[in-house]
Amino acid sequence: MQEVSDTRSRIVTATTELFRRRGFNGTSLKEITTAANATxxxxxxxxxxxxxxxxxxxxxxxxxxxxxxxxxxxxxxxxPGQAIADFFAGGSEILESTDFIDPCPIGGVAREVASTHDGLRQAAHAVFDGWIEAAGAFLQRCGLDADEARELGATLVATIEGGFVLARTTRDTAAFTASGRHMQLLIDAALADARTRVG
Amino acid sequence: MQEVSDTRSRIVTATTELFRRRGFNGTSLKEITTAANATxxxxxxxxxxxxxxxxxxxxxxxxxxxxxxxxxxxxxxxxPGQAIADFFAGGSEILESTDFIDPCPIGGVAREVASTHDGLRQAAHAVFDGWIEAAGAFLQRCGLDADEARELGATLVATIEGGFVLARTTRDTAAFTASGRHMQLLIDAALADARTRVG
DNA sequence: GTCAAGCTAGAACGATCGTTCTAGACGACC
DNA sequence: GGTCGTCTAGAACGATCGTTCTAGCTTGAC
Known part of the structure; x- marks a missing residue:
């Protein structure tokens, strides 16, 4: 027997994939069990x-x-700016190579259920907090002060999430790639500004 | 009799409101007709x-x-930068005063159905194109060249849409307001750059 | 008064929803 | 070999889904 049941992880994987295409309310348990070959x-x-x-x-x-x-x-x-631009470029490649399926299920599901399933809203809230923390910690290590780093981290997450919506709807990654360049500009400017203030 | 049927417009309004809370698949026709007092x-x-x-x-x-x-x-x-920051501030007020209902139904519905209802995806695509065109035309009038204006317009739309997701999920507008400030910086920088190049 | 068009009313359809429940298969341990 | 906990199998439940359909109401034209 394996440490984590095969069936269990197949169900998680299948649910993730289905949510990326059909969202929460658009995915039935029957579809999930069928895709996961489970009951x-x-x-x-x-x-x-x-x-x-x-x-x-x-x-x-x-x-x-x-x-x-x-x-x-x-x-x-x-x-740092280049690294973020690369992250956006990677997202564009994934979008194009997966027929513009939602790259991640979280934002879509969160938006769907935020007003009706408070437990799920809180679960998504925790995820976004983690992302903003990660992005903020990265930018702080690069030289930004804590508050500015966290705010810029939140804008990064927002632009990525919104970029997913736009790319998925237009079936085009041009805007997403351009947003990466804009985020790069924003980061470079913030870092330059921080360096100036330090002296 | 009125030019546009009362019932007709009540149904449109009710559907819009329900989509903002529950999304496309989470809203039933029964809920719509009940809310609209229609059959x-x-x-x-x-x-x-x-x-x-x-x-x-x-x-x-x-x-x-x-x-x-x-x-x-x-x-x-x-x-222009201040006008965009004001737009974000207005969005924050709306979010807070409406218990973080989705400010608009389009992004959420589009993300839900983009892989399953191509006609609806195209309808949302047309809307986003219109928004990007409007934002791009505004920025072009302010002095940006056409390509940069359109790209920056797309980033604005993406950041707004993603900001809605974040605010709705965290029930907090701090990140949304901060994103407005970041967009203001981006626009001011682009305009300054354009002025430099012109001479 | 008759008629047609526009609109309303809501019962009924088959399909599918999330969930519950009972029955049994499998493996580890005594 | 018997027993217990883990997991699988899938039928069955009532509720609700989007849609279809028939019947009737209202209004204005003639």
């Missing part, structure tokens, strides 16, 4: 709380994966 | 194509309202 019994065995409990885990898991991906891509750079 | 027969009389046809109209209508709102708020300013 209703198994799903309710692992998540007695049903769809909501499974969704909360999917959000947390995807959130952690993205945070690690961001940190791996951005740490150990000596050109 | 299924009326709904299918005005939109024989059913939910999809009604949704397409809701997207186009909301899109036009937002475009006009943006243009009214931003035209006749002599400080």
């Amino acid at each position: 209703t019994g198994s799903l309710y065995h692992f998540w007695p709380g049903g769809k909501d409990e499974l969704t909360a885990e999917v959000l947390a898991t995807s959130g952690a994966v993205y945070r690690e991906f961001f940190e791996a891509m951005v740490n150990d750079t000596n050109n | 299924t027969g009326s709904l299918y009389h005005f939109w024989p194509g059913g939910k999809d046809e009604l949704t397409a109209e809701v997207l186009a209508t909301s899109g036009a309202v937002y475009r006009e709102f943006f243009e009214a708020m931003v035209n006749d300013t002599n400080n």
Whole structure:
């Protein structure tokens, strides 16, 4: 027997993929169990709380994966603005090579359920806080003061999320890539400003 | 009899409001007709194509309202960066005073259905194109060249949409307001750069 | 008064929703 | 070999989904 049940992780993976295409309310448990080659019994065995409990885990898991991906891509750079632009370029490639499926399920699901499922809203809130913290910590290490780093981190996350919406809707990554360049300008300007103030 | 049926416009309004809270798949026709004080027969009389046809109209209508709102708020300013920051500040006020309901139904619905309802994706695409055109035209009038104006317009739209997601999920407008300040910096820098190049 | 057009009313359809439930398969341990 | 906990299998539940359909109401034209 494996440490984490195969069926369990297949269900998480299938749910993540389906949420990326159809969102929360557009995805049925039948579609999930079929895609995961599992049964209703198994799903309710692992998540007695049903769809909501499974969704909360999917959000947390995807959130952690993205945070690690961001940190791996951005740490150990000596050109922060360029690193962010590269991150956006990577997003463009993923969008194009996956037929503009939503790159991540969190923002879409969060927007759908924020007014109706407060537990899921809070789960997504925790994920976004983690991302903003990661981006802020990175920018602070690059020389920004804590407040400015965190605010710029939040704008980064917002622009990425909104860029996903735009790219997915227009089936075009031009705007997303351009946003990466704009974020690069913003970071470079903030760093230059910080250096000036330090002297 | 009025030029546009009362029932018809009540249904459009109710659908818009429900989409802002529950999204496309989370809103049923029964909820719509109940909220609009209308019947299924009326709904299918005005939109024989059913939910999809009604949704397409809701997207186009909301899109036009937002475009006009943006243009009214931003035209006749002599400080473009400040006008955009004001636009974000206005968004923050709306979010707080409406219990963080989605300020507009378009981005959320588009993200939900982009992979499953191509007609609706195209309707949302047209709306976003209109917004980017409006923002780009404004920035071009302020002195940016056409390409840079359009790209910056797209980043504005992306940051607004993503900011809505963040604010709605965290129930906090601090990040949204900060993003407005960042967009102001970006615009001021682009305008200064354009002035330098012109001489 | 008759007629047609525009609109309303809501019952009924088959399909599908999330969830519950019972029955049994499998493996580890005594 | 019997027993218990873990997991799988899928039928069944009531509720609700989007849509269709028939019947009737209202209004203005003739």
